[in-house]
Amino acid sequence: MQEKPKNFTMIDEEFTCAVCGKKVMPLNYSARDHCPYCLSSMHLDINPGDRLCDCKGILKPIDIEKFKDTYKIIYKCEKCGYLHKNKVAIDDDFDKILEIMQDK
Numbered sequence: 001m002q003e004k005p006k007n008f009t010m011i012d013e014e015f016t017c018a019v020c021g022k023k024v025m026p027l028n029y030s031a032r033d034h035c036p037y038c039l040s041s042m043h044l045d046i047n048p049g050d051r052l053c054d055c056k057g058i059l060k061p062i063d064i065e066k067f068k069d070t071y072k073i074i075y076k077c078e079k080c081g082y083l084h085k086n087k088v089a090i091d092d093d094f095d096k097i098l099e100i101m102q103d104k
Contacts, residue, residue, distance in 0.1 A: 007047035018042060019058060027089055034059070034073065036091045039100065043077045043084075055080050064088070064101045071097070 012026045017035035024035050031049055034041035041059035046052045057079025065072050067087065075084045088097065 011049040033086055037093055039096050061100050
């Protein structure tokens with residue numbers, strides 16, 4: 001099992017996506033931090049899961065990069081410009097991932 005960083009707070013909860021409006025269920029194997037339908041996220045954390053960031057902007061997926069044996073989504077906050085990366089989840093929309101890869 002992969003070790004989580006010391007400053008990682010595990011939050012895997014249901015939410016409604018602020019971008020597409022779809023109901024997102026917990027991931028059940030790691031912390032859910034983005035919508036599996038539109039792949040968008042929100043700029044809520046300073047450290048993973050802490051919910052201490054005041055920005056609250058939309059993290060728009062702008063690229064996909066290879067990471068070990070998986071991929072990471074690269075996000076850019078539409079409000080403050082912050083760049084963030086997160087692993088692709090098992091239930092992420094593969095067509096949306098391909099679309100983001102082609103748009104770069």
